[in-house]
Amino acid sequence: MQPSRDIHRLIEIMAALRDPQGGCPWDLEQTFASIAPFTIEEAYEVADAIERGETGDLRDELGDLLLQVVFHARMAEEAGLFDFGGVVESITTKLIRRHPHVFGDARDLDPDAVKALWALIKAKEKRERAEARQRAGLSPETAQHGALAGVPSSMPALTRALKLQEKAARVGFDWEDVRGVLAKLREEIAETEAEIAAESRETIAAEVGDLLFAAVNVARFVDVDPEAALRAANAKFERRFAHIERRLAETGRSPEAAHLDEMEALWREAKGLEPGRR
Numbered sequence: 001m002q003p004s005r006d007i008h009r010l011i012e013i014m015a016a017l018r019d020p021q022g023g024c025p026w027d028l029e030q031t032f033a034s035i036a037p038f039t040i041e042e043a044y045e046v047a048d049a050i051e052r053g054e055t056g057d058l059r060d061e062l063g064d065l066l067l068q069v070v071f072h073a074r075m076a077e078e079a080g081l082f083d084f085g086g087v088v089e090s091i092t093t094k095l096i097r098r099h100p101h102v103f104g105d106a107r108d109l110d111p112d113a114v115k116a117l118w119a120l121i122k123a124k125e126k127r128e129r130a131e132a133r134q135r136a137g138l139s140p141e142t143a144q145h146g147a148l149a150g151v152p153s154s155m156p157a158l159t160r161a162l163k164l165q166e167k168a169a170r171v172g173f174d175w176e177d178v179r180g181v182l183a184k185l186r187e188e189i190a191e192t193e194a195e196i197a198a199e200s201r202e203t204i205a206a207e208v209g210d211l212l213f214a215a216v217n218v219a220r221f222v223d224v225d226p227e228a229a230l231r232a233a234n235a236k237f238e239r240r241f242a243h244i245e246r247r248l249a250e251t252g253r254s255p256e257a258a259h260l261d262e263m264e265a266l267w268r269e270a271k272g273l274e275p276g277r278r
Helices: 007-017 032-052 055-078 084-098 111-135 157-170 178-198 201-221 226-249 260-272
Strands: none
Touching (some): 007 055, 032 055, 032 226, 055 084, 157 201, 157 226, 201 226, 226 260
16 A cells, blocks of 8 residues: 555555454554544644644644544444544534635624624534434533533643633623733732641642632733743743753763752853843
8 A cells, every 4th residue: 555645545544454354453452532642642743843843743743633533533434423524524514604704694804703703603503512412312411501611621721721711701700901810810829828838738739720720811811822831931941951951061960960059050041042031
């Protein structure tokens, strides 16, 4: 079997890998649940390639992510649920339905009007899904309800906090301006300090959670993606710490053998070498 630019070849390869007669033993034993972590991992690797500006890596990582979609679709087809064509039909239907300003009659809308229309269409879709669940005989507990419904619990915690806050804000549960959010952040810092002083492990964890949630709210108010901001902060920390290691290595030492004051000085040196440092 030869490589190809045709999506059908990828589908054929996946079918061959899942063939009970002569397929790959590892691929054959996989399930939706066992593959899900790999799907999430591949999405992060796509984001990483974008941040690094590596377009060659981006092409490869997008291929890996596409494979995950094909893998799930193949398992669904084997179970008689849907196939890859059904996945394509579902997303094309959704895109056409959610863009009446492109494919329908709602023309000449400004960005704010487009965003408002998108929210109305999604709300209508949610009602229709709930009605379909009821017709299917699903219990009320199975269907999602309320203003915060539809935010997957498996989503990264920072991103999920952002999505929950955005949904609450849409129904009016929000701060008037960023000053209130900053005041809340300072309040959570004070409460965390108090619990640390009291040495209560359970309440410390709860207060740290509240502190992180408030920090996400600050990011939302200043239009910053908290997940991307933290990834950037992680990269900055790695870069500066690597500078400390390199400078110590010049004298034949490691961080374990250095004094904290010396490492702090090298940290400031690393900051000074960065353009636009803060």
